[in-house]
Amino acid sequence: MSYSFPIHRVLGIFIKMAPKNILLIGGHGRTAQLLTPLLLARSWNVTSLIRTEAQRDAILQLGKGQPGKIDVLIIDLETVKTEDDARVIIDRARPDYVVWAAGASGKSDPKTIYAVDRDAAKSLFRASVSTPTITKILSISHLGSRKAHPSWWSEEEWKYIQYANSLHYDTYLAKSEADELFTALARRRVVEGGDEAFQGILLRPGRLADGEAEGKVDLGQCRPGRPVTRADVAMVANELLAREDTWGWADIAGGDEGIGHAVERVGTSRPRVDAIEGEDLDRIYSLK
Ligand SMILES: *[C@@H]1O[C@H](CO)[C@@H](O)[C@H](O)[C@H]1NC(C)=O
Secondary structure (H helix, E strand, C coil): CCCCCCHHHHHHCCCCCCEEEEEEECCCCHHHHHHHHHHHHCCEEEEECCCCHHHHHHHHHHHCCCCCECCCCCCCCHHHCCHHHHHHHHHHCCCEEEEEECCCCCCCHHHHHHHHHHHHHHHHHHHHHHCCCCCCEEECCCCCCCCCCCCCCHHHHHHHHCCCCCHHHHHHHHHHHHHHHHHHHHHHHCCCCCCCCCCEEEEECCCCCCCCCCCEEEEECCCCCCCCEEHHHHHHHHHHHHHCCEEEEEEEEECCEEEHHHHHHHHCCCCCCCCCCCCCCEEEEEEE
């Protein structure tokens, strides 16, 4: 996205951030559970939105010995159908930042996929972006959530991603609709609303792996080749959230660049590195 880059985005790097309240939607997901302790270690408080009572203890455990405070909010995202439904959640958690890390599981039926990945996501994005005290939203999506062949992928890579999308077609459609709306709303708040401090970030992993963090990734406009561990995705999300200069689409795959360096590069490079390049921006930015 070609925003101007205001001076506070540069200065923000040098100013230590005051503790924040985070609403983490989909808190029981594997990446979310890896991200939670990293946020708590910053003395940030986390409200972890989870689906059932049965998940409560596992989440509260993540707060043991941490300076930040963890809390849970039990809500089935399938019941979040409107912006007003989402507003109830925002009003309870009173977050500074919102992280969307939810997703219907791969085995879900289409009804659940559209209810969670599209309708609940869109409702929460609408409510969050329109809340002035929420200054940052990071959504974890998927590198394949795009409609155009990016110039930095080969023909084979584009075919492979289209094939992979066809195997999870409902998830692909639901997620890309939510991603595009979020992108439009975030841009409108910055460009038309004049809120240049607002950050709308889409972190978009390719194939995910379990196991130890490598501390190295490929970030920004990257190729779909190597899998990335959820632990590395969580570390990158944590780093992106701690900066004032990151927004737009950042794809992430396994790679060789140290996480600190990769995030610094994406935050400070001019022109900006944005994986939205190649998409139909006029169409996306006009979505309502
Ligand atoms: C985090 O929670 C603690 C304990 O309730 C509270 O004292 C602190 O002010 C909270 N931090 C923020 C940033 O609101």
